[in-house]
Amino acid sequence: MNRQPHASSREIVVAHAIDQVVRELRLIDVADYIAFIRLEHFACLSDLVDSAAELFFMPGTLRLGHGGEAYVDWGGAPRIVLDLELRPPGVTVYFQLTLTEHDASVVLNYVAFRDPDEDPEQNTRLLAAVLENARIRKRESVNGEW
Numbered sequence: 001m002n003r004q005p006h007a008s009s010r011e012i013v014v015a016h017a018i019d020q021v022v023r024e025l026r027l028i029d030v031a032d033y034i035a036f037i038r039l040e041h042f043a044c045l046s047d048l049v050d051s052a053a054e055l056f057f058m059p060g061t062l063r064l065g066h067g068g069e070a071y072v073d074w075g076g077a078p079r080i081v082l083d084l085e086l087r088p089p090g091v092t093v094y095f096q097l098t099l100t101e102h103d104a105s106v107v108l109n110y111v112a113f114r115d116p117d118e119d120p121e122q123n124t125r126l127l128a129a130v131l132e133n134a135r136i137r138k139r140e141s142v143n144g145e146w
Contacts (some may be wrong), residue, residue, distance in 0.1 A: 006120045009107045010127055014086065015106040018130040020089075021062060022097065022104045024052035031098075033080045037070040049084065060087055061134040065094060077101040088134035090114045092128055134141060 004010075028048055036045045046064040053062035067084035072078045079100050087092040094109040117123050 004108070004111060007111075009124050010093075010111055011095075011106050012097050013106050013124060013128045013131065014093060014108065016088070017128075017135075018062065018097070018106070021052045022099070022111070024055060025049070025097075026099060030078050030080065030099075033068070034070045034072055034078065035082070035139055037068050040067075042067045045082070050083065051065075057137055058088075058134050058136065061088055086131065088130040089098050093127070 005055055025048070032048075033045070035126075036042070042064065045068060049062065049064045065085045068080060068082040070078065070080055077100060079098060082097045082099070084095055085100050086095070087103075090113065092110075092112045094111075096109065097106045098105045098107070111127065113123055113126065117126065
C-alpha cells in the first residue's frame with residue numbers, strides 16, 4: 001500500500017493523542033490478547049479497546065477496526081497489532097497500533113477529512129485539533145506545546 005503524503009507527521013499526532021489509552025491497553029495481559037485474536041473473539045477485543053478509550057475520549061471516537069494479529073514464536077517476545085479507527089467529528093483515521101514488550105508504535109493506513117483543506121499542513125493541524133476536542137479532559141499545553 002502506498003503511504004499518504006504527510007503520514008509521518010500525522011502518525012505523531014495520533015500517537016500523542018492515544019498515548020494514555022495505550023498505557024491502559026498495556027495493562028492487559030498479553031496472553032489475553034493472544035487468546036482473543038487466535039480464537040477470533042474480536043468482540044472481547046473490542047470491549048478492551050472501548051474500556052481503555054472511554055477514560056479519555058468521547059464515546060465512539062476510538063474503536064477496534066477489523067481485528068488484530070498476534071505474532072508469537074519460540075524465539076522472541078510477542079507482538080500484538082490492533083487495527084484501530086479514530087472517528088472524531090470531521091475526520092476518520094485508520095491505523096494500526098503495535099504493542100511489544102517495551103514499546104508501542106502507530107502506522108497510519110488512511111486519513112479521510114470530511115472537508116479537506118488544500119494545505120496538507122492545515123489538515124494535520126485540523127487532525128490534532130479535532131482529536132483534542134474529542135477528549136473528555138483537555139490536556140494542558142506548556143509553552144504552546146502539548
